[in-house]
Amino acid sequence: MGLAFSDLALKGLLVFSASFLSTFLAMPKVVDFSKKRGFVGRDVHKDGQPIVPEMGGLGVLFGVIVGFSAHCLAFLEVDVRLAAFTGCVLMAGAIGVWDYLRVLGGTAKTLLTVIACTPIVIGWLVSPSEVVIGRPELPFVGSLRLTIIYWALLPFAIAVPANAVNMIDTFNGVMPITSTFSVLALLISSLILERWEAAFMCLLLLGALMGFLPYNLYPARVFASDVGSLAVGAGIGAIAVLGRLEIVGMVSLMPQIMNAFYILTSVKGLLERRQMAERPTVVLGGNVIAANRSEKAPMTLANLILSKGPLREPDLVKAYAVLSLFSFVLALVTAYLMVIR
Amino acid sequence: MKALKYTMDIVGIMVLVWGLMLLLLMVVNNVVAELKLPIEGFAGSLINNALQLMIGGVLFLSWLFVWYKATVYCRKRRLRSWDRGSQ
Numbered sequence: 533m534g535l536a537f538s539d540l541a542l543k544g545l546l547v548f549s550a551s552f553l554s555t556f557l558a559m560p561k562v563v564d565f566s567k568k569r570g571f572v573g574r575d576v577h578k579d580g581q582p583i584v585p586e587m588g589g590l591g592v593l594f595g596v597i598v599g600f601s602a603h604c605l606a607f608l609e610v611d612v613r614l615a616a617f618t619g620c621v622l623m624a625g626a627i628g629v630w631d632y633l634r635v636l637g638g639t640a641k642t643l644l645t646v647i648a649c650t651p652i653v654i655g656w657l658v659s660p661s662e663v664v665i666g667r668p669e670l671p672f673v674g675s676l677r678l679t680i681i682y683w684a685l686l687p688f689a690i691a692v693p694a695n696a697v698n699m700i701d702t703f704n705g706v707m708p709i710t711s712t713f714s715v716l717a718l719l720i721s722s723l724i725l726e727r728w729e730a731a732f733m734c735l736l737l738l739g740a741l742m743g744f745l746p747y748n749l750y751p752a753r754v755f756a757s758d759v760g761s762l763a764v765g766a767g768i769g770a771i772a773v774l775g776r777l778e779i780v781g782m783v784s785l786m787p788q789i790m791n792a793f794y795i796l797t798s799v800k801g802l803l804e805r806r807q808m809a810e811r812p813t814v815v816l817g818g819n820v821i822a823a824n825r826s827e828k829a830p831m832t833l834a835n836l837i838l839s840k841g842p843l844r845e846p847d848l849v850k851a852y853a854v855l856s857l858f859s860f861v862l863a864l865v866t867a868y869l870m871v872i873r
Numbered sequence: 874m875k876a877l878k879y880t881m882d883i884v885g886i887m888v889l890v891w892g893l894m895l896l897l898l899m900v901v902n903n904v905v906a907e908l909k910l911p912i913e914g915f916a917g918s919l920i921n922n923a924l925q926l927m928i929g930g931v932l933f934l935s936w937l938f939v940w941y942k943a944t945v946y947c948r949k950r951r952l953r954s955w956d957r958g959s960q
Contacts, residue, residue: 671895673902779898786887790944797941825952833883836944839951840879841958850876858884864893869895 539729543606546734551599555591555743563592563747563754571632573755577703577815577845584752587632588744589760592720593625595740596767603732612659617733617770619651624766626695628758641758645694646687648766648857652773653686653787669725671869677775689778690769696788697765698758699795702834703845704750706852710742710787711764713856715741717784718771721867730775750846780870784863787855791833798831813838819845882947890940897936901929 566572566585574581601620603611627644630636636644653665666682701707709847719734741764747753756764765788772781782789810828811820811837823829823838837851839844905928910921 553891656918670898672899768879770898783891783894786891790890793940794944823952831944831948836883836948836951837879839948841955842876843879847875847879851879854876854880855883855887858880858887862887866891866895 538776541605542871543846544732544735546606547599547603547732548739550602551595551736552738552743554598555595555740556746557743558594559588559591559744559747559754560587562594565590566754571757573757575704575752575755577813577821578684578751578819579817582751584755586755586757587629588747588754589625589628589756589763591747591754591756592740592744592756592760593622593763595743596621596763597735599736599739602788603691603736604643611729611732612662612776613729614732614736615830616651616663617736617767620648620690620770621737621763621767623651624648624690625759625763628698628760628762631753631758631762635871642691642695645691645762645766648694648762649687649690649773652690652770654682655774660834661772664776665773666750667776668758669776670779671866686773689773690766692792693769693772693781693785693788694765696785696792700760700788700791700833700852701756701761703834703849703852704752705745705748705849707756707761707764708745708748709849710856711768712738712741713782713860714768714781714788715771717860717863717867718768718775718777718781718807720787720864721780722771722775724864724867724871725777727775727777730771730777733771733774737764750849767789777867780863780867783866784859786859786862787833787852794836796832816842821845821848882951886940886943886947889943890936893936893939897932900932905929905932 545649563585571585571587572583573586575584596618600614603614624645627641627648631641652663656665665686666678667675668678668682697707697711700710715734715738719731722730722734736841744756744760746757767799768785770779772778810824810826812830812832814824816822820842821838822842823835829835834848837848843851903956905925908925910917910924912920
């Protein structure tokens with residue numbers, strides 16, 4: 533990039549502040565908008581099941597757009613990689629809006645998220661020297677040159693994290709907390725590996741996530757819904773691909789991937805929450821949640837955590853945070869192993 | 874801390890899965906990718922690539938199987954400890 537580190541740090545701070553402030557300040561408007569339009573849902577894990585506005589993810593999308601605009605203004609140019617990243621986030625967000633309004637099935641939604649990788653392909657067509665496809669870097673092994681296999685896997689590199697993040701978004705604050713750890717791991721790894729554009733993408737997404745977090749923490753004032761969770765997951769996938777941080781991204785998303793893997797192996801297919809015969813958890817009253825011990829209940833990460841005994845929702849969310857912290861550490865060790873090879 | 878107590882064995886699964894993944898990458902890169910069958914020509918290279926893909930696939934599925942079994946075992950043990958705690 534040819535700029536001094538202090539200059540990059542200043543511009544990074546500008547991008548982070550722009551996305552953080554725009555999301556944080558836009559959220560009350562998003563809450564009002566959701567209430568007025570009737571985009572609301574019940575918080576089923578609380579006594580009385582209070583009604584909570586949904587579509588909070590719109591605030592995250594707004595933050596990403598403002599952060600991207602700030603980056604363009606700071607550098608006085610449009611970076612192809614950052615544009616591809618923003619495109620992926622917006623496309624996945626649009627799929628989330630469509631799913632919310634039309635209620636798509638699990639398989640249809642997963643297949644739709646596959647097309648969210650289109651901006652990366654367009655970016656590669658526009659500037660193949662900047663958007664490098666098929667050169668993932670692995671610990672111990674180094675840089676690989678994968679031509680056909682990488683292109684075949686590319687759609688899943690966006691669809692898998694998007695749906696994994698979407699599947700974990702079941703309790704107040706879990707999605708922004710776990711995703712923040714993932715993005716932080718990618719940010720530090722991109723700094724270690726000197727992938728500056730990936731660092732800017734991380735700052736952009738991190739700002740939007742942190743602006744959204746206070747509104748989604750227990751007791752949640754707004755839900756991200758599929759708009760937010762699909763967009764954030766697609767964003768993490770796009771950072772991993774565009775920053776050539778595929779393995780670090782995968783390790784940083786371990787709690788989300790574990791959760792998705794457990795659901796897929798126990799329900800044997802792509803089912804929506806509303807399509808499942810039994811819930812993985814049961815509410816005992818007093819905001820205490822327990823694992824559903826029925827053989828038919830899907831095994832999820834929440835079910836696994838609660839198999840030791842019931843917990844209050846904030847304690848359950850803390851358990852998720854602990855798991856994310858460990859995956860954050862493992863992701864950094866993975867990045868370090870890529871450096872010392 | 875309650876959250877730590879509730880997650881320690883799941884962290885164990887996480888570390889196991891991560892370690893096995895790195896091991897798998899090393900084996901695929903140093904052993905599977907280096908496999909060369911003593912058959913010449915296009916057919917030989919096709920069979921060689923198919924064999925590499927098959928071995929890689931079997932290793933990947935074994936990794937998923939170990940992950941799944943470790944989780945099922947961990948869940949059963951945790952449910953037993955919950956039962957003991959509530960008695």
